Amino acid sequence: MRRPVIAAAFVAALALLGGIAAPARAVEEAPELPRQRWSFDGVFGTFDRAALQRGFQVYKEVCATCHGVKYLYFRDLAQIGYTDEQVKGIAAAWPQQVTDGPDDTGQMFQRPARPSDKIPGPFPNDQAARVANNGALPPELSLLAKARMGGADYIYAILTGYTEPPPGVNVSAGMYYNSYFPAHQIAMPPPLNPDQVTYADNSPATVAQMAHDVSTFLTWAAEPNLEERHRTGFKVILFLLVTTGVFYAAKRKIWSRIHH
Amino acid sequence: MADTADSHISEGHDGGTRRDFLFLTASAMAAVGAAISIWPFIDSLNPARDTLALATTEVDLSPIQVGQRLTVAWRGKPIFIDHRTPDEIKAAREVDVSTLPDPQSDADRVKKPEWLVQIGVCTHLGCIPLGQKPGDDRGAYGGWFCPCHGSVYDTSGRIRRGPAPLNLIVPPYEFASDTAIRIG
Amino acid sequence: MAAPPPGAPHGVATGTHTAPLSVPEGRAGRIIRWIDYRLPFFSVLQSELGTYPTPVNLNYWWNFGSLAGIILVIMIVTGVVLAMHYQPHADLAFASVERIMRDVNYGWLLRYVHANGASMFFLIVYIHMFRGLYYGSYKYPRELLWILGVVILLLMMATAFMGYVLPWGQMSYWAATVITNLFSAIPLIGDSIVTLLWGGFTVGNPTLNRFYSLHYLLPFVLVAVIGLHLIALHQHGSNNPLGIDRRGPQDSIPFHPYYTVKDTFGLCVFLLFFAVFVFYAPNVLGHPDNFVPANPMVTPPHIVPEWYFLPFYAILRSVPDKLLGVVLMFGAVFILFVVPWLDTSPVRSARFRPIYRLFSWVLVIDTIVLGWVGARPPEGIAVTIGQIATFYYFAHFLILMPLLGKIERPRPLPISIGTAVLEATGARAAPAGRTERS
Numbered sequence: 018m019r020r021p022v023i024a025a026a027f028v029a030a031l032a033l034l035g036g037i038a039a040p041a042r043a044v045e046e047a048p049e050l051p052r053q054r055w056s057f058d059g060v061f062g063t064f065d066r067a068a069l070q071r072g073f074q075v076y077k078e079v080c081a082t083c084h085g086v087k088y089l090y091f092r093d094l095a096q097i098g099y100t101d102e103q104v105k106g107i108a109a110a111w112p113q114q115v116t117d118g119p120d121d122t123g124q125m126f127q128r129p130a131r132p133s134d135k136i137p138g139p140f141p142n143d144q145a146a147r148v149a150n151n152g153a154l155p156p157e158l159s160l161l162a163k164a165r166m167g168g169a170d171y172i173y174a175i176l177t178g179y180t181e182p183p184p185g186v187n188v189s190a191g192m193y194y195n196s197y198f199p200a201h202q203i204a205m206p207p208p209l210n211p212d213q214v215t216y217a218d219n220s221p222a223t224v225a226q227m228a229h230d231v232s233t234f235l236t237w238a239a240e241p242n243l244e245e246r247h248r249t250g251f252k253v254i255l256f257l258l259v260t261t262g263v264f265y266a267a268k269r270k271i272w273s274r275i276h277h
Numbered sequence: 278m279a280d281t282a283d284s285h286i287s288e289g290h291d292g293g294t295r296r297d298f299l300f301l302t303a304s305a306m307a308a309v310g311a312a313i314s315i316w317p318f319i320d321s322l323n324p325a326r327d328t329l330a331l332a333t334t335e336v337d338l339s340p341i342q343v344g345q346r347l348t349v350a351w352r353g354k355p356i357f358i359d360h361r362t363p364d365e366i367k368a369a370r371e372v373d374v375s376t377l378p379d380p381q382s383d384a385d386r387v388k389k390p391e392w393l394v395q396i397g398v399c400t401h402l403g404c405i406p407l408g409q410k411p412g413d414d415r416g417a418y419g420g421w422f423c424p425c426h427g428s429v430y431d432t433s434g435r436i437r438r439g440p441a442p443l444n445l446i447v448p449p450y451e452f453a454s455d456t457a458i459r460i461g
Numbered sequence: 462m463a464a465p466p467p468g469a470p471h472g473v474a475t476g477t478h479t480a481p482l483s484v485p486e487g488r489a490g491r492i493i494r495w496i497d498y499r500l501p502f503f504s505v506l507q508s509e510l511g512t513y514p515t516p517v518n519l520n521y522w523w524n525f526g527s528l529a530g531i532i533l534v535i536m537i538v539t540g541v542v543l544a545m546h547y548q549p550h551a552d553l554a555f556a557s558v559e560r561i562m563r564d565v566n567y568g569w570l571l572r573y574v575h576a577n578g579a580s581m582f583f584l585i586v587y588i589h590m591f592r593g594l595y596y597g598s599y600k601y602p603r604e605l606l607w608i609l610g611v612v613i614l615l616l617m618m619a620t621a622f623m624g625y626v627l628p629w630g631q632m633s634y635w636a637a638t639v640i641t642n643l644f645s646a647i648p649l650i651g652d653s654i655v656t657l658l659w660g661g662f663t664v665g666n667p668t669l670n671r672f673y674s675l676h677y678l679l680p681f682v683l684v685a686v687i688g689l690h691l692i693a694l695h696q697h698g699s700n701n702p703l704g705i706d707r708r709g710p711q712d713s714i715p716f717h718p719y720y721t722v723k724d725t726f727g728l729c730v731f732l733l734f735f736a737v738f739v740f741y742a743p744n745v746l747g748h749p750d751n752f753v754p755a756n757p758m759v760t761p762p763h764i765v766p767e768w769y770f771l772p773f774y775a776i777l778r779s780v781p782d783k784l785l786g787v788v789l790m791f792g793a794v795f796i797l798f799v800v801p802w803l804d805t806s807p808v809r810s811a812r813f814r815p816i817y818r819l820f821s822w823v824l825v826i827d828t829i830v831l832g833w834v835g836a837r838p839p840e841g842i843a844v845t846i847g848q849i850a851t852f853y854y855f856a857h858f859l860i861l862m863p864l865l866g867k868i869e870r871p872r873p874l875p876i877s878i879g880t881a882v883l884e885a886t887g888a889r890a891a892p893a894g895r896t897e898r899s
Contacts, residue, residue, distance in 0.1 A: 266303075267303040
């Protein structure tokens with residue numbers, strides 16, 4: 018077998034495999050998502066700390082009414098640039114308190130949250146969430162960016178994708194038309210309106226800006242170790258490239274005895 | 278034997294040192310790579326971030342009256358916090374340190390004299406001494422008394438009588454403010 | 462006793478120790494000799510990995526065996542450490558995996574290496590198997606070696622299937638439901654078997670616990686079978702790209718340093734490929750639905766297994782009858798057991814079998830097509846394509862393999878490996894055309 022042909026066939030097969038694996042989830046009815054530019058894109062991407070904090074503010078003031086972030090702790094917020102004091106303050110001021118106990122009289126009690134607590138969601142359980150939302154369950158958001166094809170692009174598209182339904186399309190009662198939600202009917206009312214949030218850093222709170230910031234925040238929430246992963250990967254791959262080169266040279270050297 | 282078997286393998290002609298350097302580098306890089314790869318496995322056994330988050334406990338001291346004692350949890354162990362009365366402080370300071378089984382002055386055990394903070398685990402075999410609750414037996418020195426084997430601690434938490442070898446251990450702590458401490 | 466000539470068959474367990482142990486001078490040498498006299502660890506290392514005669518003409522397709530062994534070690538080591546943090550209870554499993562990803566030091570790395578490592582393991586083994594099919598490595602005297610390989614594949618598939626259930630995501634739960642439900646197709650006792658597998662009336666906590674136990678156990682069974690696989694290999698040594706037996710010492714070279722360095726180089730290339738996935742695309746081979754906790758009340762719109770099961774999934778769905786689909790799916794793996802007897806050709810290597818060689822590549826394309834079919838919902842043209850591809854898969858083994866051996870005219874085989882190597886290197890050394898092709 019000729020080597021270059023084999024290599025090419027091999028690479029082609031792998032590319033095909035990758036092509037199969039990736040859209041293996043491609044559902045027929047999922048619309049094409051517009052791609053945005055994110056600070057965390059690419060090999061050297063990082064999270065824009067300012068965007069993360071703005072995004073957290075959007076989450077806190079808009080989304081947290083209905084959506085929890087089940088796998089986030091308050092202490093995680095230190096990673097997006099808040100000081101320990103700020104984190105303590107955010108935890109203590111959180112609208113939902115944390116159940117603790119039993120105390121010495123045998124009762125469970127509520128207390129303000131601490132940094133070591135998980136961020137409480139708006140509802141005590143899924144059933145309560147459904148009751149408050151006409152039977153629909155607002156999904157928890159801390160993994161959403163990994164739980165949906167398209168990640169941040171998907172979240173941004175949904176948040177900015179509310180439009181009038183095209184003529185002839187009937188939207189059921191209690192649902193809203195969204196260009197990018199599968200089957201186009203979503204139970205969540207459009208959550209973002211211009212200037213809904215007054216950003217702490219005074220950035221203009223357009224719908225696009227808020228959607229961008231909260232998508233960045235939610236990507237971080239799903240992958241808080243992304244930057245460390247990219248940094249480590251760069252070093253590992255660099256090391257491996259050098260080592261591969263060295264071993265290739267050693268292999269050629271040793272095998273030159275055979276190949277004369 | 279090796280010669281006849283490998284007669285189809287030719288020996289290299291170029292300098293042995295250059296060849297050896299290459300092989301040395303290759304082996305060294307492989308060894309370094311392997312060694313570096315081991316660290317994540319070992320470090321994953323270290324306390325995880327959620328465990329570490331619970332490694333520090335803050336305690337608000339303002340609700341504790343003079344003469345009152347409070348027990349809090351820290352890293353799974355009880356912490357005895359004692360808001361000492363002036364009499365208790367005096368009794369602790371008047372002791373001749375050299376007569377103690379585990380000599381230690383009271384001043385070395387506290388940061389502010391009216392606040393005694395120690396791990397509430399008997400240094401003998403690990404029981405939790407009595408003395409925190411009103412009505413508890415505090416032992417002959419007004420401190421703490423361990424019911425398991427009769428160790429008696431004074432108002433500075435030092436061992437006076439009984440089988441315990443050491444004074445009650447003082448954990449690392451600092452005053453976050455005048456009315457709060459951070460343990461750990 | 463006289464050492465057998467290099468290249469001739471030699472057995473580890475037959476007591477025909479070859480060269481005396483070569484040790485360094487001094488105390489180290491004495492310690493090594495002391496140990497070796499009582500437990501021949503170093504002698505075995507020397508004879509099976511050191512001086513072990515290996516064909517001189519192996520190409521890079523032969524790297525994949527050692528690669529598979531190394532990725533297995535990686536999987537076991539990451540798995541054991543992950544098991545220290547994972548909690549195998551339906552209420553806790555998903556959250557414990559998130560804890561590993563977020564809070565455990567390097568937990569994200571361990572998890573991504575383990576998850577992507579499973580994909581790598583299958584990729585490597587599939588290539589390794591294709592090498593075997595192409596070069597006739599399953600033929601006499603290596604039939605049992607091949608059969609042990611198929612056993613290894615089955616153990617891998619069981620381990621991977623159960624491992625995927627452990628994170629208890631939506632795909633975990635529903636893949637477990639679909640695959641365990643298959644056993645209900647067995648007539649008469651099918652339902653009882655499924656209840657036994659589940660430990661309940663649906664996939665649930667009892668199922669998760671037993672899958673965890675078996676997922677921890679099977680890799681060690683795998684190690685044992687691989688041990689047998691290697692012993693079988695060393696009975697007659699490796700096949701080679703020409704598919705002809707070694708005849709003399711000039712056809713072999715010692716495993717060390719030639720193949721140790723070549724395998725290490727191959728390992729570095731593989732690790733580079735692996736690292737790209739682990740560090741830059743760790744979830745591209747997975748499914749987003751598995752980041753949603755398992756919900757017995759909500760079925761995902763499209764249940765798909767991991768990519769390495771897709772061809773078998775396509776075969777399963779290619780026939781409307783449930784039992785026949787199950788039979789065909791398992792049949793697609795079990796047919797591999799009898800490949801040594803299906804292929805009637807006296808020639809091993811596809812290099813000298815022009816028609817079989819073509820159809821080998823068609824088989825590769827066919828399995829890729831089957832994979833594509835398996836990923837799609839079973840509607841439209843995908844159904845027809847899937848049926849054609851399934852038909853071809855079985856036709857390849859049941860019709861082509863027996864037939865081609867009889868009717869194909871193979872190209873003339875070289876006289877020996879040594880002369881073929883000499884010709885090849887001679888041609889390269891004298892481009893002005895001094896070569897004689899006999």
